[in-house]
Amino acid sequence: MGEIFSRIEHSRTADEVVQQVETLILEGVLRPGDRLPGERELARQFDVSRPILRDALKAVEGRGLITTRHGGGTHVADVVGQVFARPVAELIVSHAKAKADYLEYRREMEGMAAEYAARRVTDDDRALLRRIIERMEDAHRRGDFAEEAEIDVEFHNAIGECAHNIVLLHTLRSCYRLLSDGVFQNRLIVFTLADAREKLLAQHRAIHAAVTGGDPAAARKAAMDHISFVELAMAEAERSGDWQRVSKLRLRQRLDAERRKAG
Incomplete structure (x- = not known):
């Protein structure tokens, strides 16, 4: 995946990272099953500390938008297109x-x-x-x-x-x-x-x-x-x-x- 994440320009808080990830999912840029870059690379792209990044990803995962697989990285959850059960x-x-x-x-x-x-x-x-x-x-x-x-x-x-x-x-x-x-x-x-x-x-x-x-x-x-x-x-x-x-x-x-x- 190319660098689709943008540098956080202002306070570099977890909330800003959360908002950016959510927007990318909502706009269909990130699709179900897409794997996010590793923690080090993702922190670099956002230009935030790794503790802030971890807090952000934990919040996004708590909302059911991403899933973390043991040894398999972090992926976008299957949340798109589920209007019809x-x-x-x-x-x-x-x-x-x-x-x-x-x-x-x-x-x-x-x-x-x-x-x-x-x-x-x-x-x-x-x-x-x-x-x-x-x-x-x-x-x-x-x-x-x-x-x-x-x-x-x-x-x-x-x-x-x-x-x-x-x-x-x-x-x-x-x-x-x-x-x-x-x-x-x-x-x-x-x-x-x-x-x-x-x-x-x-x-x-x-x-x-x-x-x-x-x-x-x-x-x-x-x-x-x-x-x-x-x-x-x-x-x-x-x-x-x-x-x-x-x-x-x-x-x-x-x-x-x-x-x-x-x-």
Whole structure:
């Protein structure tokens, strides 16, 4: 991890260190699982004494934001994107109305995020998005739709980060967590539909172009059109799967009936 921590300029108290660490977590710079530098290096970056640093880290850990593993260093705790408790997440995926509402909510939130990102995108944001879209294109060329699906979630997370709105960022991360945790397993079948991978890549490119080009209206439309496509594609994939299931049962029933007659 590079030097993301800043020198404490004034009184160099534990409270100032605590505030800086909390802000980095809140703004999504520090992510769950990220390892903080060692005590000596961290004290150097903050320019505080090690006793002050220890007091600060103890306070942050007491709030559940970081965890210290024996012999494994200090890491950011898994506190981001937990709006949906596991039982609620499972209810969402098992009820058709809830799944539809989930996509409807994502469509509006992602449209807003893309619009904000286009208004507020920085050069560093553009560099981040460019790296993600290049990896997505590489996975697409290699035909690795599982990796492409993972990068899909990463891309949308990054758009949320580039919106530079803390509440929106954490709300969206909760939505994406349902995807990365495997709650919506059937999302992968969208990538198996004819031409779906090409269309999805084109949609991600359109979102990327509008955001990095600073076009808020186009960014909102591209993001919302993308979710509308995903919604229709998931419905088609589920119907196709159901047709295949029914066809298989029908064939099995006919074969059993023929065997009984022959017997």
